[in-house]
Amino acid sequence: RKEVEQDPGPFNVPEGATVAFNCTYSNSASQSFFWYRQDCRKEPKLLMSVYSSGNEDGRFTAQLNRASQYISLLIRDSKLSDSATYLCVVTNSGYALNFGKGTSLLVTP
Amino acid sequence: DVKVTQSSRYLVKRTGEKVFLECVQDMDHENMFWYRQDPGLGLRLIYFSYDVKMKEKGDIPEGYSVSREKKERFSLILESASTNQTSMYLCASSFLRYEQYFGPGTRLTVT
Numbered sequence: 170r171k172e173v174e175q176d177p178g179p180f181n182v183p184e185g186a187t188v189a190f191n192c193t194y195s196n197s198a199s200q201s202f203f204w205y206r207q208d209c210r211k212e213p214k215l216l217m218s219v220y221s222s223g224n225e226d227g228r229f230t231a232q233l234n235r236a237s238q239y240i241s242l243l244i245r246d247s248k249l250s251d252s253a254t255y256l257c258v259v260t261n262s263g264y265a266l267n268f269g270k271g272t273s274l275l276v277t278p
Numbered sequence: 279d280v281k282v283t284q285s286s287r288y289l290v291k292r293t294g295e296k297v298f299l300e301c302v303q304d305m306d307h308e309n310m311f312w313y314r315q316d317p318g319l320g321l322r323l324i325y326f327s328y329d330v331k332m333k334e335k336g337d338i339p340e341g342y343s344v345s346r347e348k349k350e351r352f353s354l355i356l357e358s359a360s361t362n363q364t365s366m367y368l369c370a371s372s373f374l375r376y377e378q379y380f381g382p383g384t385r386l387t388v389t
Contacts, residue, residue: 170304203377211370212380212381212382212383213321213368214380215377215378218377247336256320256321257377263334264309264324264326264328264372265311265323265334265336266311266323266378268320268321269320270318270319270320271320
């Protein structure tokens with residue numbers, strides 16, 4: 170079983186819609202959680218860290234559920250520029266990141 | 279602003295050639311990483327280094343080696359390139375366990 174699993178999508182949503190992605194992880198000892206964004210043919214970039222208390226950055230909200238071992242990303246009022254692949258990332262005790270395969274989002278006019 | 283640079287954006291090599299991919303970061307980060315990214319497989323860690331001359335195998339180290347002689351530079355070496363090593367190679371650096379910053383990637387084609 171892969172350590173980090175995501176629905177690959179694609180999620181096709183109209184502009185202005187709210188969309189949510191979930192990601193599950195298998196290691197209950199995982200320590201840190203992130204969402205990265207990767208545009209087509211570009212490198213991944215950190216979108217936001219995910220804290221136990223949840224966190225919000227503008228239109229983006231990330232939640233962590235340790236009991237069920239999943240993290241979520243909610244995007245409100247989707248923009249065309251939100252079209253990208255969203256990567257769920259988990260760290261354990263070491264320095265390496267464990268990446269999910271990504272969820273593809275396409276926001277349409 | 280953190281900058282991670284990679285020596286080439288596109289590279290074409292022949293089977294059996296020795297290939298060097300170079301990565302340089304300018305933020306004095308201790309940790310550096312090499313990944314490859316393939317459609318349907320996502321990002322997979324090849325090797326990482328947490329200090330000069332130190333290295334650790336990642337998930338798929340076979341067929342690769344690395345070198346870190348200076349803190350800012352991390353090299354990935356394909357000793358004898360094979361067609362199944364055709365991929366996008368991404369280098370990253372980080373300070374401790376914080377955010378990883380990625381370079382723009384090298385798209386390697388082995389013919």
